[in-house]
Every structure is written in structure tokens, then in C-alpha cells.
Amino acid sequence: MSTAQGLKRVYRKIYRIVDRVPEGTVVSYGQIAEMADVGPRQVGQALAALPPGGRCPWHRVINARGTVPIRSGNYKAHLDQEQRLGAEGVEFRNGKVALEVYRWQPEE
DNA sequence: CGTTTGACTGGCC
DNA sequence: TGGCCAGCCAAAC
Helix, strand or coil: CCCCCCCCHHHHHHHHHHHCCCCCCEEEHHHHHHHHCCCHHHHHHHHHCCCCCCCCCHHHEECCCCCCCCECCEHHHHHHHHHHHHHHCCCEECCEECHHHHECCCCC
């Protein structure tokens, strides 16, 4: 096995945190960024580089405004994400999530 | 090796 | 209430 194939070390760290997010809960990029000790944009890029096939609850990651950002040219993707969260118990309020209620708090 | 961009954030007007 | 500016770090070109 060769060493780390495509995934960078920083990305792995972020994936670890995202994988740690429980169901029916959401977390902001800045939160992960702080936990992973990286810039908030790196979190987005890490998830953007997230390979398919891997079971990473990336759909539980939203921005600090409680809304889902629109990725490059994919306006449908953000709609799909809201739908996934709603299926896990996260209710969307006018296209926004109550971060006060659903924000994941790593207190363990 | 310098420049550009990107799934962000927070503050200001 | 909502849009714009600047800061941020790393990958891609």
C-alpha cells in the first residue's frame, strides 16, 4: 500500500471530524476549520475533493449562516442537501436551519 | 515559484 | 435586510 494516495493529511483530519457528526445535527465550516486547525475555505475544498464512494456525511456540513452554499454551477446540489438533512430530522426554516438547535457541539 | 481560485467568515454600510 | 470588502490557507495552473 503505498502511502497516502490522493488524500492529503489535512483533508483526512477534516473527514474525521465530519464523520464524527451525529445524525440530525449540522455543523458549520468554520467550526470544523477551527477543530482541524485550518482555514474555513480549506474545509470546503476538502469536502469538494471528497471522493465518491466514501461514506462521509458531508451533507451535515453547512455554512455559519445556517444556509447551504451553492457550489460551482450546481444549483441542484444544495437543494438535494437540504432534502437529506430533512430526512435526518433537521427541519429547514425558509431554506435555513436553526443553528441554535441543530448545531453540533463537540463537548465530549 | 508566483498567481488565481475556492462547498467560508465576520464586520461594516 | 442584504450586499460588499478583506482575511484566510492550501491546491491547482
